[in-house]
């Protein structure tokens with residue numbers, strides 16, 4: 203079995219967002235970069251399948267040189283090989299999907315794992331787009347996965363519960379928290395990863411069709427008000443304010 | 452045409468779809484185009500209701516094969532309908548289904564896609580979308596270079612506007628079987644409450660709740676206020692038996708209710724990311740220095756185990772949860 207895992211390098215969730223001088227992108231100063239939190243579940247699932255049934259796991263990222271960190275970490279965790287598709291960083295989810303599709307087409311991947319969304323872009327779009335471009339099945343926001351003979355059965359999170367999706371492999375599976383508990387890299391894994399090479403390829407050119415034309419910080423929230431008194435008085439004052447000032451009720 | 456992919460539940464149009472239809476009507480008026488509503492399923496009974504929200508045409512794809520949702524089949528029929536009608540804008544509510552089908556349909560059409568948008572306008576005949584990025588820590592304005600422009604609308608953001616339209620019903624072809632994936636079964640959660648992303652009132656508990664059983668007092672307040680209960684990641688990860696679907700924040704649900712009440716939640720940046728789009732925020736915390744107070748419209752410094760039951764009592768006395 204051949205498995206591809208798409209990993210995106212994203213700003214740490216602690217990041218305080220500052221807008222760059224161009225007015226449309228993130229100011230990269232002081233940003234700490236991490237592997238997309240959902241992509242960690244994607245990689246873990248691939249490694250578990252490899253451990254259970256045997257598989258060749260390829261980790262892939264589209265990005266600049268710094269994305270190698272994400273790939274190095276994936277190798278340390280158990281990916282067999284890693285590929286960096288060098289792009290100019292200007293792509294939208296559709297551009298990234300086209301780049302990954304061009305790479306993956308014809309390579310015989312049975313499963314392609316993604317995060318259900320990248321932290322930052324938050325489009326939750328790359329996986330379904332990739333599935334469509336490759337003409338294969340998708341199962342999105344997955345919390346449980348079982349594989350059969352050339353088939354899959356996946357539990358996907360929906361409003362107020364979950365639903366079971368069944369389909370044929372190959373398939374794109376996008377991971378949600380709950381799918382598994384990602385492991386930490388072992389010292390042995392980290393040492394072994396240092397010796398592996400990360401293959402670097404130029405990504406096919408694919409311009410963004412959904413373009414960020416400006417980026418802005420949200421308006422400051424108006425200053426709030428503390429409600430004083432004993433709990434009963436505070437409760438009464440709150441409901442009155444919600445009713446009269448906020449008109450929530 | 453502005454085309455809106457709509458979902459039916461028990462023969463009624465789901466609220467996120469009525470919000471998308473209302474947003475679509477506004478775009479249609481702004482650009483002098485008709486508004487279409489697209490439905491798919493084994494039966495589309497109830498689709499006619501789209502006329503109430505200004506649909507000029509109601510397209511129905513009906514077929515036994517569409518009884519269960521299939522990502523690839525639905526994406527195909529949506530893309531086919533866009534093409535058949537020459538639509539330039541495709542909208543869907545950013546629901547589980549909308550977020551599954553819209554990007555796949557967009558890729559099929561080579562169209563740009565903006566997910567979970569909170570603002571939509573027509574500028575010189577082209578769609579412009581505003582959407583939160585970095586989980587709401589910033590907002591991006593998106594413009595499109597593709598002929599077809601696709602967006603999913605974040606639930607609870609776009610007002611529902613009733614404005615009768617002609618609503619001429621027309622059937623469109625349903626793809627034949629042999630789909631790549633199909634939904635086999637729906638495992639509903641007990642209670643059947645509305646999802647956090649669609650809730651108007653959310654009461655969330657954090658580590659300050661101390662254990663899972665104590666969430667009962669939040670449930671009682673939620674019942675009194677007509678809301679649903681959410682949680683911080685610390686609470687979800689604490690083995691209190693709370694499902695991840697309750698988690699609000701950067702790696703949980705991003706919510707935008709009218710009222711968000713945070714109980715025993717400190718207000719970490721990842722939590723704020725998920726709820727700072729709420730219209731009104733109430734913080735109940737015993738630590739006056741807790742960062743949650745910085746985003747709160749109303750703050751109560753106190754012990755939540757004293758305050759929350761008082762709130763429930765007062766809410767019941769005022770009978771506020773009816774509206």
Ligand SMILES: Cc1cc2nc3c(=O)[nH]c(=O)nc-3n(C[C@H](O)[C@H](O)[C@H](O)COP(=O)(O)OP(=O)(O)OC[C@H]3O[C@@H](n4cnc5c(N)ncnc54)[C@H](O)[C@@H]3O)c2cc1C
Nearest residue numbers: 208209264294295316317319320323324325326327328414
């Ligand atoms: C300077 C700059 C300018 C940019 N301009 C734009 C722009 O104009 N418009 C725009 O939409 N985007 C732009 N981006 C790119 C954007 O950050 C994303 O790469 C892209 O939009 C998809 O990210 P997402 O997180 O929304 O994807 P999602 O669809 O949320 O990602 C889902 C999953 O897909 C996979 N994935 C996504 N991206 C990658 C990747 N690069 N490599 C490997 N796997 C991946 C991951 O598994 C991820 O969990 C720009 C980025 C930079 C640095």
Ligand SMILES: Cc1cc2nc3c(=O)[nH]c(=O)nc-3n(C[C@H](O)[C@H](O)[C@H](O)COP(=O)(O)OP(=O)(O)OC[C@H]3O[C@@H](n4cnc5c(N)ncnc54)[C@H](O)[C@@H]3O)c2cc1C
Nearest residue numbers: 657658659683684685700701702703715716717722737755
């Ligand atoms: C990659 C990553 C992703 C994350 N994603 C999320 C996410 O999606 N959502 C999220 O919530 N967090 C997320 N976090 C975690 C986040 O950083 C915080 O750890 C978490 O939000 C803290 O939860 P809390 O406020 O419930 O707990 P704490 O920070 O421990 O706060 C508990 C609060 O309860 C108050 N309290 C205690 N007892 C009482 C009482 N009796 N009455 C009143 N107040 C009381 C205390 O004063 C304190 O302020 C993420 C972290 C990382 C690293």
